[in-house]
Amino acid sequence: MSNDIWVLAEHQEGKVKKIIFELLSAGIDFSKKTGQEVAVLLLGSGLEEATKSLTPFADKIYLMDAPSFTPYTSDAYLASIASLIKEHQPSIFLGGATSTGKDLFPRLAMHLQTGYAPDCTGLSMGEDGKLIARRPLFGGKAFAEMAFSEARPQMATVRNNAFLVNENPDRSAKVISVPPHIDPSLLKKKVTGFEKAVGAKLDITEADIVVAAGRGIKAPENFKIIEDLADALNASVGTTRATVDEGWRDLKDQIGKSGKNISAKLYMAFGISGAIHHVLGIGTCKTVVAVDTDPNALVFNYADYGIAGDLFQIVPALTEELKRVLSSE
Amino acid sequence: MEIYVLVKQVPDPEAIVKVKSDAELEIENKYFTSFFDEIAVEAGLKLKEKFGGKVTVLTVDNRRVDALRRGISMGADDAVQIADPALEGSDQFAIARTLSAYLKDKPFDLILTGRQAMDDDAGIVGPAVAECLGIPHVHSIIGLEVDDQKREAKVIREVENGRENLACPLPALFTCQKGLNTPRIPLVMNVMKAMKAQIKKVDLTSLGLGQSDVSPYIKIEKYVPPPKRPPVKMIKEDFPENVKTLVKLLREEAKVI
Ligand SMILES: Cc1cc2nc3c(=O)[nH]c(=O)nc-3n(C[C@H](O)[C@H](O)[C@H](O)COP(=O)(O)OP(=O)(O)OC[C@H]3O[C@@H](n4cnc5c(N)ncnc54)[C@H](O)[C@@H]3O)c2cc1C
Numbered sequence: 035m036s037n038d039i040w041v042l043a044e045h046q047e048g049k050v051k052k053i054i055f056e057l058l059s060a061g062i063d064f065s066k067k068t069g070q071e072v073a074v075l076l077l078g079s080g081l082e083e084a085t086k087s088l089t090p091f092a093d094k095i096y097l098m099d100a101p102s103f104t105p106y107t108s109d110a111y112l113a114s115i116a117s118l119i120k121e122h123q124p125s126i127f128l129g130g131a132t133s134t135g136k137d138l139f140p141r142l143a144m145h146l147q148t149g150y151a152p153d154c155t156g157l158s159m160g161e162d163g164k165l166i167a168r169r170p171l172f173g174g175k176a177f178a179e180m181a182f183s184e185a186r187p188q189m190a191t192v193r194n195n196a197f198l199v200n201e202n203p204d205r206s207a208k209v210i211s212v213p214p215h216i217d218p219s220l221l222k223k224k225v226t227g228f229e230k231a232v233g234a235k236l237d238i239t240e241a242d243i244v245v246a247a248g249r250g251i252k253a254p255e256n257f258k259i260i261e262d263l264a265d266a267l268n269a270s271v272g273t274t275r276a277t278v279d280e281g282w283r284d285l286k287d288q289i290g291k292s293g294k295n296i297s298a299k300l301y302m303a304f305g306i307s308g309a310i311h312h313v314l315g316i317g318t319c320k321t322v323v324a325v326d327t328d329p330n331a332l333v334f335n336y337a338d339y340g341i342a343g344d345l346f347q348i349v350p351a352l353t354e355e356l357k358r359v360l361s362s363e
Numbered sequence: 364m365e366i367y368v369l370v371k372q373v374p375d376p377e378a379i380v381k382v383k384s385d386a387e388l389e390i391e392n393k394y395f396t397s398f399f400d401e402i403a404v405e406a407g408l409k410l411k412e413k414f415g416g417k418v419t420v421l422t423v424d425n426r427r428v429d430a431l432r433r434g435i436s437m438g439a440d441d442a443v444q445i446a447d448p449a450l451e452g453s454d455q456f457a458i459a460r461t462l463s464a465y466l467k468d469k470p471f472d473l474i475l476t477g478r479q480a481m482d483d484d485a486g487i488v489g490p491a492v493a494e495c496l497g498i499p500h501v502h503s504i505i506g507l508e509v510d511d512q513k514r515e516a517k518v519i520r521e522v523e524n525g526r527e528n529l530a531c532p533l534p535a536l537f538t539c540q541k542g543l544n545t546p547r548i549p550l551v552m553n554v555m556k557a558m559k560a561q562i563k564k565v566d567l568t569s570l571g572l573g574q575s576d577v578s579p580y581i582k583i584e585k586y587v588p589p590p591k592r593p594p595v596k597m598i599k600e601d602f603p604e605n606v607k608t609l610v611k612l613l614r615e616e617a618k619v620i
């Protein structure tokens with residue numbers, strides 16, 4: 035048994051996602067306590083850039099280079115990862131709580147007959163190498179600390195901004211090429227097309243800063259002022275179900291119980307009343323700002339900073355002020 | 364088409380949930396059929412309307428069958444409750460093994476579930492059932508078209524940077540996400556009928572399962588209340604000073620920009 039800490043490195047267009055560096059940083063922290071090695075699993079093709087960026091963050095990189103890993107399907111990933119895990123028996127296997135992580139990990143865990151804690155907001159490690167995974171229940175009204183049965187690996191997917199990225203990781207990974215285990219008869223699903231979302235912004239689950247407007251914005255074209263603010267902050271734009279149901283905004287940008295949970299460092303809500311269904315999606319954001327004309331709006335109960343005021347006055351002024359301040363650095 | 368929809372009755376998002384102790388939550392008695400599960404039922408009914416066949420709703424629950432009645436009132440043909448004292452304290456993997464044991468010799472073309480249950484927000488049961496049954500799955504679909512002749516489904520999956528189209532042979536399992544459809548509101552008459560509908564009840568022994576087959580892989584060690592946000596700081600100055608103050612606070616106090 036190798037007892038290592040493994041992380042599945044998700045990447046897009048050659049760039050490894052931020053959550054992966056967070057997980058590796060946490061892994062390095064754990065390894066200082068337990069002496070475990072930290073390994074990355076990297077699947078895809080044309081992986082030079084990804085390999086390079088990961089090298090300081092791990093002791094080993096298991097590299098599986100095959101065209102059938104791009105685009106992701108659970109069919110291709112599952113057999114290859116499962117056989118590698120069975121061979122090396124890591125103690126822990128982590129991934130991002132992304133569309134890939136959420137598609138793959140539960141199935142892989144069932145396949146390996148081991149435990150998996152989904153969509154976690156924190157991980158800690160006992161002296162005995164036992165992982166404790168913290169995750170929200172009921173949309174964040176309560177949290178649970180999850181423990182695993184004796185089976186290994188202990189698996190978890192983790193939301194963005196759960197850990198700080200280590201500025202000086204100081205490792206130098208050995209790259210180990212592994213032949214992929216691809217049985218064509220198991221490749222049942224086929225990706226037949228991809229429609230890229232308009233705009234180059236990060237998904238709201240991945241962005242450090244999210245600015246959002248709700249029905250208070252009054253018309254879809256008024257989102258222009260929110261987009262401008264987002265540009266000034268390099269932020270992504272979120273919204274409420276109300277505007278999605280009106281057809282003003284895309285479903286993928288909906289925050290809340292029937293939309294997405296975000297874990298941004300800064301979330302700003304404009305003209306959003308703060309219905310429980312909405313605020314359940316922002317429970318793990320670090321700092322929350324709310325602007326609403328109604329001083330009694332519920333949203334202020336969930337905010338760190340509030341302004342009772344008109345978003346049409348405040349948003350453009352805020353954009354200008356931010357541009358002024360941020361450009362003078 | 365033979366379609367099975369996995370449904371769960373869960374606390375409404377508006378229900379008050381409090382951490383009572385390390386080992387116990389206090390949950391207000393306000394339940395509904397998990398939002399995404401209704402979307403799954405609707406997707407099943409639409410396919411039945413197009414191709415004929417049958418929609419069966421299935422739940423593992425020792426106490427509540429309301430999700431099954433909701434399914435029937437929407438138009439499901441059949442309802443099955445799996446209940447057993449041995450399931451107390453089980454995890455999502457045990458639920459998935461139980462559901463698979465029931466489904467494995469049924470003539471299903473399609474199994475539909477919610478993206479995640481609105482209580483545990485796990486998203487485990489769907490993909491885990493597909494693994495147990497050895498059928499393909501796609502998680503979080505927002506589009507579904509079936510070609511009955513070719514025995515193939517075309518689905519759209521939401522990913523971070525766009526939408527992915529997939530072709531998937533049947534039988535398959537899909538977990539359903541908002542955007543796939545708008546669930547119908549059942550007629551009052553059908554709600555009344557569903558109250559009286561016959562619900563089949565199945566236990567673990569009849570599925571050939573024992574206590575060890577439903578032992579959990581994960582367990583809750585401890586409940587923790589959510590981190591408390593300090594009370595809101597309302598910025599009371601007039602415009603435009605309030606904007607300047609906000610930026611200052613975000614930079615100097617919160618240090619997030
Ligand atoms: C099962 C279920 C699931 C749901 N899931 C979600 C979900 O995932 N996400 C979600 O968001 N909602 C969800 N909802 C809906 C939710 O209950 C609310 O209806 C919704 O969040 C309200 O959106 P809103 O804040 O944009 O609109 P409103 O509640 O109408 O609020 C608009 C706000 O704008 C303010 N305003 C108006 N003009 C101005 C101005 N000029 N400047 C500043 N402020 C102004 C008003 O004072 C008000 O507070 C769900 C509901 C149900 C039943």
Ligand SMILES: Nc1ncnc2c1ncn2[C@@H]1O[C@H](COP(=O)(O)O)[C@@H](O)[C@H]1O
Pocket residue numbers: 369370371397399400403421422423424455458475476477478479480481483484485486487488489
């Ligand atoms: N006890 C259950 N009985 C029937 N279906 C369930 C049960 N638990 C979960 N499911 C199904 O699996 C989906 C995902 O649940 P979960 O893995 O708990 O988030 C739900 O939306 C339901 O469709």
